Amino acid sequence: MKNILALAFLLFASFGVFGQETIIKQSEFDTIFKNSFRWRSGQPYRETRTQESVFEVLPQNDVSDVPTKFIPPPRKTLIRSVSEHVPGVGYRSVFEFDAASLKKRNETVKIGDKTYTREGENGEWTETITRIVKPADAIRIRENVTVKTGIEIETEYKFLGNEIFDGQNVKVYAKIENSKSIDSRNNRESHHVTTTKHFYAENGKLLKTESVKEIRGENTVGRFVAKTLYEIDPSIKITAPQ
Numbered sequence: 001m002k003n004i005l006a007l008a009f010l011l012f013a014s015f016g017v018f019g020q021e022t023i024i025k026q027s028e029f030d031t032i033f034k035n036s037f038r039w040r041s042g043q044p045y046r047e048t049r050t051q052e053s054v055f056e057v058l059p060q061n062d063v064s065d066v067p068t069k070f071i072p073p074p075r076k077t078l079i080r081s082v083s084e085h086v087p088g089v090g091y092r093s094v095f096e097f098d099a100a101s102l103k104k105r106n107e108t109v110k111i112g113d114k115t116y117t118r119e120g121e122n123g124e125w126t127e128t129i130t131r132i133v134k135p136a137d138a139i140r141i142r143e144n145v146t147v148k149t150g151i152e153i154e155t156e157y158k159f160l161g162n163e164i165f166d167g168q169n170v171k172v173y174a175k176i177e178n179s180k181s182i183d184s185r186n187n188r189e190s191h192h193v194t195t196t197k198h199f200y201a202e203n204g205k206l207l208k209t210e211s212v213k214e215i216r217g218e219n220t221v222g223r224f225v226a227k228t229l230y231e232i233d234p235s236i237k238i239t240a241p242q
Helices: 002-018 026-035 135-143
Strands: 022-024 045-057 075-086 090-099 103-111 114-119 126-129 149-165 168-183 188-201 206-216 220-232
Touching: 026 149, 026 168, 026 188, 149 188
Parallel strands: none
Antiparallel strands: 022 149, 045 075, 045 220, 075 090, 090 103, 103 114, 114 126, 149 168, 168 188, 188 206, 206 220
């Protein structure tokens, strides 16, 4: 009898959690996201982002229905970036790329119209002056771009309920995108599914985003998992490299 009651309790609890998931309007999703950035207005903040991607070629059969003999191994890539911002002063960012064929690290500091960059941890800094693109120039640039791909997108917005993140209660919202694209150059079709979750504190702060994207072509599949953490840090200072 105790086992039956325990099972009934677990089922009830499960239905209580999953029952929180509801479909919402885009306007509600966008408003919550927009308002979530008010908490960091005028304050130094940090964004830490990681992205792992895997690209695979799938086995294909030839005319004799025999699978192809050589399938290249999956290509894996890890990207990590940390950017620190002081409103009204500038920002500093570190970008790291790690793949089997290439590893690199770039660092950028921007203060006013000056941008400082360097390769690696001990590279020499290079200073440049940022050129402001005039609206007319931007229009001409856009006019010269040729779109090669047609895309159909279906988007759904949801409230997924409450979770515990970093020791605090958070509200989780999701944007789910299903799309199909056709490359006009070769008429090849690919399917994309992207689920992006936003984790908000009870006061509306955006604490984290998580995104999972899968792209399937005729004989390929790519999967991208990204996570971004947002935090205020009054100790952040942006200064020019020496």
